[in-house]
Amino acid sequence: MSDFDVEFIDRGDREARFLVRDVTPAFANGVRRAMLADVPTMSIDAVRVVENSSVMFDEMIGLRLGLVPLTTPPGEFEIGDTVTLALDVQGPATAYSGDLVSSDGMVEPADENVPIIDLKEDQRLEVEADAVYDTGKEHAKHQGGVAIGYRNLQRAEVVGERDEFADDDPEIVRGVIEDDGELVPAEAFDNDLRNRYPDSEVRVEDVPNAFVFDVETDGSMSVEELVLAAVDTLYDRADELEEAVQL
Amino acid sequence: MMVPVRCFTCGKVVGEHWEEFKDRAAEGEEDPAAVLDDLGIERACCRRMLVSHKDLVDVVSPYQ
Incomplete structure (x- = not known):
């Protein structure tokens, strides 16, 4: 090396x-x-909607939740691992990314003040979401770098x-x-x-x-962690190539 | 409708700054350029996300 x-x-x-x-x-x-x-990061990928009486469609809420960066300590997960998060907000209020409750203390919203949806009187948003560990190649929401x-x-x-x-x-x-x-x-x-x-x-x-x-970075990890993880993926690829061409 | 979570072009999270930007510049007295600099939104692609945004939830909600 x-x-x-x-x-x-x-x-x-x-x-x-x-x-x-x-x-x-x-x-x-x-x-x-x-x-x-x-470099893989956690990002919400599937949303189960329990109740959504807001002015936005379920799909739009799902997209917004997916774009919220989640903290991802490097080396703790494998590609495809999931973590469940829940969001339950009753109007009149604004649902923020900080209202997401995670089942895993390592995976939390990196920014707490991203507005998801503004809820009026008698509107409610209750969802369960699965965050998936994947790379930016799969979807831009998994990009750690900006x-x-x-x-x-x-x-x-x-x-x-x-x-x-x-x-x-x-x-x-x-x-x-x-x-x-x-x-x-x-x-x-x-x-x-x-x-x-x-x-x-x-x-x-x-x-x-x-x-x-x-x-x-978008907050899912620090700059240092991102750069080191990126260089490690290059080494992994070189090793993979070396293995593949061996007789 | 709601402010976009991220900048369409570069992916920086801009949504979290909207409420402060709105209070200080869009509906406040301060110079929008100075507020954006203060919030750390430097690139033109991220700045246009906030400058050109309009909240529409209040407009749409009566027709729900």
Whole structure:
């Protein structure tokens, strides 16, 4: 197992940005795709409606419940495992995702304040729902990652004085730049290189095989758990291939 | 009808921010752009989910 050179730029529970060096673009994209499609999460998949006198059809309620992210500790479940949740709200009130009662303490709604349906006088919503452990490949509601992307690290290098009569156009860069080994997010200088290097001519070029990942999760797991689980699925696939081609 | 649970494009959960956005910007006095920034809704795809939303449950419920 080779080591990766990883450096965090921003680090939060649900959002992070980190730099990975010495990986090929193909591998970087493989990790991104694994985070979206191959890391399983719990999500409500089947709903038994006991009573629904709200203004929405059962199917619409089912769709909304399915999209609520549920916390999923990695390594605790197998694909296809189910956990039952129940929701019982009597109007006048709003049914929130936080009203879901789970039969398993590990699987709880990650966000408590998602409105499911607004109930008026004498309306009631009582459902039993089965959450299923599956991958984003099966249905987008199982995706743990949200809007995951990566871009090349860029190196900024001062190559001389700025021409006195140079055009006063903005020099926009996005992502993260490397300046003498220091990593600077482009937002720090409002994405305009002129703010950081007022009187110099700067050359910006991509650093080969260094990628800055932007990872955000829907709350079903932390960024760290998501990235590690994604890389593990890649290893599992490689092992599977190795086994398949053996004589 | 009800606010969408997630952003149609990227999948971020936006529903949980609707009530605060409604109180502060849609029916309040604050600048919607500033409120969205404050709520951490940065991408244009997620912002349009709240900016363009209209609650219709109150309109529909009498005809139930």
